[in-house]
Amino acid sequence: MKLLNIGCGHNYHPDWINLDLYRSQFVKYHNIKNKLPFSSDSVDVVYHSHVLEHINKFEAEKFIADCFRVLKPGGIIRVVIPDLEQICLEYLSNLAKGFNSNDQSAILNYKWNKIELFDQIVRQKSGGEMLETIKGGKFNKDYILFRNGEEFKPLLNLNFPDGQSPNFSLKDKIINFLRRDDRFSRLKRFIVGFVKKANPQKSGEAHRWMYDKLDLKILLASVGFRDFKIMNYNESGILDWNKYALDKAQDGDYPRKPDSLFVEALK
Numbered sequence: 001m002k003l004l005n006i007g008c009g010h011n012y013h014p015d016w017i018n019l020d021l022y023r024s025q026f027v028k029y030h031n032i033k034n035k036l037p038f039s040s041d042s043v044d045v046v047y048h049s050h051v052l053e054h055i056n057k058f059e060a061e062k063f064i065a066d067c068f069r070v071l072k073p074g075g076i077i078r079v080v081i082p083d084l085e086q087i088c089l090e091y092l093s094n095l096a097k098g099f100n101s102n103d104q105s106a107i108l109n110y111k112w113n114k115i116e117l118f119d120q121i122v123r124q125k126s127g128g129e130m131l132e133t134i135k136g137g138k139f140n141k142d143y144i145l146f147r148n149g150e151e152f153k154p155l156l157n158l159n160f161p162d163g164q165s166p167n168f169s170l171k172d173k174i175i176n177f178l179r180r181d182d183r184f185s186r187l188k189r190f191i192v193g194f195v196k197k198a199n200p201q202k203s204g205e206a207h208r209w210m211y212d213k214l215d216l217k218i219l220l221a222s223v224g225f226r227d228f229k230i231m232n233y234n235e236s237g238i239l240d241w242n243k244y245a246l247d248k249a250q251d252g253d254y255p256r257k258p259d260s261l262f263v264e265a266l267k
Contacts, residue, residue: 001045002017002043002045003017004017004019004036004043004046005017005018005019006032006046006047006051007019007021007032007048007050007054008027012026013246014026016047019032032048036067039070040069041071042070043071044075045071045075045076045077045078046067046075046076046078047077048067048080049080049246049247049257050082052064052209053081053082053207053209054208055209060208060209061219064220064223065223071267072267074266074267076236076237076238077220077264077267078262078264079216079220079262079264080247080257081261082261083212083260084210085212085213087113087116087117087259090109090113091110091113091116094106094107094113095110095113105140105143108143112139112140112143112147115130115133116147120206121206121210123206134155141156144156146258148258149249149256149257149258149259150250150256151256211261216261220263220265225266225267226266226267228263229264229265230261230262232262233248233262234247236264247260247262
């Protein structure tokens with residue numbers, strides 16, 4: 001079978017064709033704004049996780065149509081994105097708790113939910129309000145891990161003295177850590193971009209849109225996909241899906257990105 005993982009970052013399996021902006025031993029270079037380098041009706045599975053939100057709606061429609069083009073009839077597309085509905089439900093729950101009972105933990109969580117909703121869309125400097133909040137130390141660590149998963153562990157465990165920006169030596173420590181550990185590609189871009197003062201609106205860090213289950217259902221159907229289904233991280237129509245562990249955390253039996261919506265459809 002020909003299995004295609006687009007925008008894979010660190011999250012890849014050697015049995016798949018892995019595409020990303022950063023090439024490595026098992027990863028080939030590809031910019032998703034360009035046409036996929038495969039002939040029509042040639043791929044059995046297309047998978048991408050937390051990719052679609054980084055391009056605008058017009059680009060997303062072209063990209064999904066191209067995914068449809070390369071898939072064989074009956075082929076599977078699996079799309080994983082930050083779940084707007086889930087973020088909104090968490091926000092409304094913590095808003096009510098914080099307002100009605102002045103629950104300080106709920107207020108911290110409410111503030112994090114607002115960051116999830118808006119920060120990566122509007123931020124003007126790399127890391128944005130999300131990194132400023134973590135630097136300031138005013139957050140609920142367990143809640144962030146519950147919402148955002150294992151990839152945030154290295155960042156939450158860094159010490160930012162007095163809530164200030166990292167000094168030169170700490171910047172070096174951050175970059176050296178990330179160079180040694182290839183598991184956290186998304187986090188690598190996040191922090192190295194901050195250190196280098198990258199413009200998140202131009203670097204690919206920013207989100208261009210957010211999706212829920214209805215939005216994705218409409219988008220996939222608009223290019224011809226059928227049999228839309230909501231899945232779980234360990235559930236799929238893809239043969240031997242759990243063997244690849246692409247949506248599973250490395251340190252336990254739970255989703256790698258808990259804030260995700262997992263969907264599949266057929267060509």
